[in-house]
Amino acid sequence: MQTVGKLMKVFLTRRIPPEGMKILSAAGVCEVSLWDSDEPVPRAELLRGVQGAHGLLCLLSDKIDAEVLDAAGPNLKVISTLSVGFDHLALEEIKKRGIRVGYTPDVLTDATAELTVALLLATARRLPEGVEEVKNGGWSSWKPLWLCGYGLSGSTVGIIGLGRIGMAIAQRLMPFGVKRLLYSGRTAKAHAAKVNGEFVPLDTLVSESDFLVVSCSLTPETQGLCDKAFFSKMKNTAVLVNSSRGAVVNQEDLYEALTSGQIAAAGLDVTTPEPLPTNHPLLTLKNCVVLPHIGSATYSTRGIMAALSAKNLLGGLQGADMPSELTF
Amino acid sequence: MWCSRMALRRLQRIAVTPLNITGGLTSSAQREMSTLPRVYVTRQIPPEGLKILSESGQVQFELWDSDDAPVPRKELLQKVKGVDGLLCVLTEKIDAELLDAAGPNLKVLSTMSVGFDHLSLEELKKSVCVCVCVFSCRGIRVGYTPDVLTDSVAELTVALLLTTSRRLIEATHEAKTGGWGTWRTLWLCGHELANSTVGILGLGRIGVAIAERLAPFKVKKFIYTDVAPRPELASIINAEYVSLDELAKQSDFLAVCCALTPETKEICNKDLFSKMKNTSIFINTSRGGVVHQDDLYEALSTGQIAGAGLDVTVPEPLPTDHPLFTLKNCVILPHIASASYTTRNAMSALAANNLLLGLRGEPMIKELKL
Numbered sequence: 001m002q003t004v005g006k007l008m009k010v011f012l013t014r015r016i017p018p019e020g021m022k023i024l025s026a027a028g029v030c031e032v033s034l035w036d037s038d039e040p041v042p043r044a045e046l047l048r049g050v051q052g053a054h055g056l057l058c059l060l061s062d063k064i065d066a067e068v069l070d071a072a073g074p075n076l077k078v079i080s081t082l083s084v085g086f087d088h089l090a091l092e093e094i095k096k097r098g099i100r101v102g103y104t105p106d107v108l109t110d111a112t113a114e115l116t117v118a119l120l121l122a123t124a125r126r127l128p129e130g131v132e133e134v135k136n137g138g139w140s141s142w143k144p145l146w147l148c149g150y151g152l153s154g155s156t157v158g159i160i161g162l163g164r165i166g167m168a169i170a171q172r173l174m175p176f177g178v179k180r181l182l183y184s185g186r187t188a189k190a191h192a193a194k195v196n197g198e199f200v201p202l203d204t205l206v207s208e209s210d211f212l213v214v215s216c217s218l219t220p221e222t223q224g225l226c227d228k229a230f231f232s233k234m235k236n237t238a239v240l241v242n243s244s245r246g247a248v249v250n251q252e253d254l255y256e257a258l259t260s261g262q263i264a265a266a267g268l269d270v271t272t273p274e275p276l277p278t279n280h281p282l283l284t285l286k287n288c289v290v291l292p293h294i295g296s297a298t299y300s301t302r303g304i305m306a307a308l309s310a311k312n313l314l315g316g317l318q319g320a321d322m323p324s325e326l327t328f
Numbered sequence: 329m330w331c332s333r334m335a336l337r338r339l340q341r342i343a344v345t346p347l348n349i350t351g352g353l354t355s356s357a358q359r360e361m362s363t364l365p366r367v368y369v370t371r372q373i374p375p376e377g378l379k380i381l382s383e384s385g386q387v388q389f390e391l392w393d394s395d396d397a398p399v400p401r402k403e404l405l406q407k408v409k410g411v412d413g414l415l416c417v418l419t420e421k422i423d424a425e426l427l428d429a430a431g432p433n434l435k436v437l438s439t440m441s442v443g444f445d446h447l448s449l450e451e452l453k454k455s456v457c458v459c460v461c462v463f464s465c466r467g468i469r470v471g472y473t474p475d476v477l478t479d480s481v482a483e484l485t486v487a488l489l490l491t492t493s494r495r496l497i498e499a500t501h502e503a504k505t506g507g508w509g510t511w512r513t514l515w516l517c518g519h520e521l522a523n524s525t526v527g528i529l530g531l532g533r534i535g536v537a538i539a540e541r542l543a544p545f546k547v548k549k550f551i552y553t554d555v556a557p558r559p560e561l562a563s564i565i566n567a568e569y570v571s572l573d574e575l576a577k578q579s580d581f582l583a584v585c586c587a588l589t590p591e592t593k594e595i596c597n598k599d600l601f602s603k604m605k606n607t608s609i610f611i612n613t614s615r616g617g618v619v620h621q622d623d624l625y626e627a628l629s630t631g632q633i634a635g636a637g638l639d640v641t642v643p644e645p646l647p648t649d650h651p652l653f654t655l656k657n658c659v660i661l662p663h664i665a666s667a668s669y670t671t672r673n674a675m676s677a678l679a680a681n682n683l684l685l686g687l688r689g690e691p692m693i694k695e696l697k698l
Contacts, residue, residue: 007633017513017601040510061510082513110522114545118490125668129502130661139645139662141398144374144440151668153479175540179480255355275508283504291499292508298494298520299339302513 007031008054008317009075013041013062015080020057020306025312030055047071051292055313061274065090069097078316082309084108084165087218087245091328099278101326102312104305105164108296113168115269115295116243120163120173120211121290123267124239125149150237150264153177158209160225161216161244162189162197169213170195182209185216206233218245226250231257239265243295246272255281258288269295335456336492364388365412365687366433370399370420373440377415377676383682387413403431413683417441419437427468436686438471440679444696445588445615470696471682473675474533480671482537484639484664485613489542489581491610492637492659494518519580519607519634521545527579528552529596530586530614538583539565551578555591576603581611588615596620601627609635613665616642625651628658639665 003265010024012034033151040061041049050056050072058064060083069076069090080102094101122128126149130226133139133147154190157173159166159241172180174195181197183189188199206212212234216222226240227250234240240263242249251272257263265287271280274293282288296305308323315322364625367381367389381389390407392399398419399407408414408430416422418441427434439447447470491497495518502508502516526542528535531552539550543565552558552565557569574596575582582604586592596612597620604610610633612619621642627633635657644663652658666672 014513038512038515059511059513072522110546111520114490115494115523117545118487118496119495121487122484122491122496125484125664127487127491127661128497130664131497131659134646134660134662135647135648140396141645142417142663144371144395144417144676145669146395146667147662147664148667148669149671150668151480151483152484153668153670172544176483182406213493274510276503278504278506289496289500290503291496292503292516293511294494294499294516294518297515299514299515299517300520300522302517303499 009033009052010055010057010313010317011035011049011053013046013049013056013058014082016057016309017303017306019303020082020310023307023310024313029314029317030309041292050076054078055080056319057082057309057313059089060085060088063088064094065089066093066237069093069099078102078313078322080309080313080316082305084112084327085217085245087247093174095328100316100322101328102309102316102322102324103326104308104312105324106310107304108301109164109168111298111301112165112295113172115291115297116165116169116213116215116241117172118239119214119243119267119269119289119291120239121152123241123265123287124152124211126265128289129286137185145183150239151176152211154179154182155210156182156208156212157211158182158184158200158205159197159213159215160202161185161214161222162192163215163217165243166215167191167195168215169215170197173211180208203233206230207235209238210235211239214240214242214248216244216248218247221249224248224250226254228253228256231262234263235260237264239263239267241267243269246270246274251280251282254288255285258282258285265289267291269293352507362388366390366410366415367415367683367687368407368411369380370404370414370416371395372442373415373417373679374673374676376673377440377678377680379559380677380680380684381415386684387687390397408434412436413438413687415679415683416442416446418443418446421446421448434468436469436471436683438679438683438686440473440675442472442474442477443587443615444470444472445617449507449698469686469692470698471679471686471692472696473678473682474694476674476678477666477671478533478537480668481534481613482541484661484667485534485538485583485585485611486541488637488639488659488661489583489609489611490521492611492635492657493521493581497659498656519609521547521581523548524580525549525551525578527570527575527582528567529560529575529582529584530554530592531567532587533586534613535583535585536561536564538585539567542581549578551575572600573603576600577605579608580605581609584610584612584614584618586614586618588617592618594618594620596624598623598626601632604633606631606634608633609637611637616640616644621650621652625655628652628655635659635682637661638639639663646692 010030055078057080084105184202186207267289269291312322367387369391372395413436415438553575637659640660
């Protein structure tokens with residue numbers, strides 16, 4: 001006899017790593033409907049696929065707004081996102097409908113902090129430029145000042161947003177001989193003591209840092225934070241790194257700052273939009289390194305994120321605890 | 329901005345005295361100057377060092393006034409004739425021919441590098457005093473620049489390791505050429521340092537500094553190999569001494585940090601690569617000659633190892649048609665490990681001070697024991 005009627009319906013907006021799929025199928029409580037591709041689900045497909053769903057597992061490239069929630073209907077009790085960011089979820093609408101939300105903090109902290117430090121170093125020490133010079137014949141012989149960059153030794157690092165990821169970044173930078181670690185945010189953090197972090201006003205951080213790392217979440221307050229006024233206060237030898245969300249940075253103002261020598265260089269793992277169009281001016285600059293949002297892209301981390309998002313989904317479906325529930 | 333000419337001008341503004349290429353003394357002092365020791369400087373070294381030489385009042389020096397191209401061999405052989413001191417960089421081969429050309433006045437050689445494989449040590453170590461070949465027979469002392477560049481080199485090595493393991497060059501390329509679609513779960517995934525084993529081939533100052541920088545990435549274990557155990561250095565980073573074979577077998581990340589000697593020449597060859605994990609990352613910022621490049625190409629193209637990052641090659645520069653450039657999983661940099669403004673200036677200053685101290689017959693700050 002078919003037991004399909006007893007199974008709850010879930011919709012997955014993408015093919016997810018096997019660690020996650022295994023958990024969903026082994027649980028035996030849901031019938032999985034899936035956009036079986038590595039490419040994003042088209043909007044029309046998404047609106048169709050969520051109809052009647054009890055649970056939705058999505059990625060950060062899916063906008064979950066009132067339209068999607070309406071299309072899903074009253075069965076929907078849990079949304080599980082394969083990300084730590086949740087700016088793609090219309091939280092007010094979700095809250096109104098009493099839907100629970102799972103996300104994936106912590107498990108991606110190491111991979112993201114590692115990538116942010118990789119990006120900082122690659123930008124400060126001009127690795128992509130070096131690689132290009134080697135490939136196109138620009139390398140003739142050892143020269144004392146060629147491709148010199150800025151070292152971390154003796155420097156001041158400023159972290160905007162000393163949360164899980166900001167803290168992990170700070171810890172990884174310490175043995176490079178950083179002299180001062182500044183941070184800014186809404187409140188001082190007790191854990192900052194572990195990295196001798198000094199809580200300072202944003203303006204102080206901006207004007208005194210040699211390396212500025214943006215590690216805050218995207219909110220109405222942080223949207224467009226890094227703009228013309230911000231860049232004008234930075235040192236002209238300073239390097240900016242953003243691995244949080246693209247919208248925290250005003251990209252036109254950044255382009256101006258980089259081309260006028262107002263700041264030395266920038267490394268971005270996140271942009272507006274994503275993908276950044278290939279004819280975007282930032283992609284033409286030697287002193288701007290752009291990565292295609294790979295902060296958490298390691299095999300082990302993506303597998304763990306998939307498993308966690310699957311468990312979050314099951315918890316929500318069964319009215320039980322979720323390993324990582326978003327409180328909002 | 330990054331332009332090296334602008335950087336040089338910026339640094340020169342820091343140097344107080346405008347530099348006179350032939351030694352910084354006015355013509356009215358030329359008579360006294362003629363008895364001062366003569367020095368040849370083989371490159372336009374960063375301003376700190378030139379400032380020290382010219383303000384010392386101790387030497388008259390001539391300079392190959394380019395920061396770009398090395399001094400041509402013929403010019404070099406001509407200019408070293410009769411010098412008392414020679415300040416060089418690693419592009420000059422200091423061999424018997426050059427020492428002959430210099431003649432018996434040469435007492436001090438100062439290299440602006442920590443590597444000394446461009447100095448013919450084989451010749452230097454000969455105990456028989458053959459008048460044409462031997463540094464020690466001539467009483468030539470050698471200064472070099474360890475320590476001041478350790479931080480910069482360790483930093484670049486970690487930068488290269490992360491760029492390789494997290495596929496940054498592939499990623500920047502995809503971002504520029506339209507390969508970047510929207511976020512995908514397994515695209516451009518790399519290998520994490522967390523829970524890994526890092527192996528160091530040659531545990532010296534630089535090897536320790538690299539390990540110190542890698543530790544907070546949650547590396548599980550550090551191992552190393554060397555000609556003999558180095559307990560003092562190893563204890564700083566809690567590293568276990570293993571054989572070269574074990575280093576190959578256990579390492580998820582293998583960093584080569586040894587000097588280039590006859591013993592280490594091409595020690596990273598197919599024998600080593602065949603024992604490594606197929607998920608492992610190989611990094612070399614020591615000297616190109618430690619790696620058998622054809623064997624490395626084989627290992628990378630057949631998936632025997634996952635990726636490699638090189639800051640040093642044979643030759644330098646590596647010709648742009650070399651097969652290693654065809655591999656997505658091979659990152660090659662043009663020998664920039666010590667290339668930070670502060671470090672290159674510190675190396676320049678140290679090389680100048682080593683030279684001046686040597687000429688005064690005093691202990692150098694950093695002298696190479698031959």
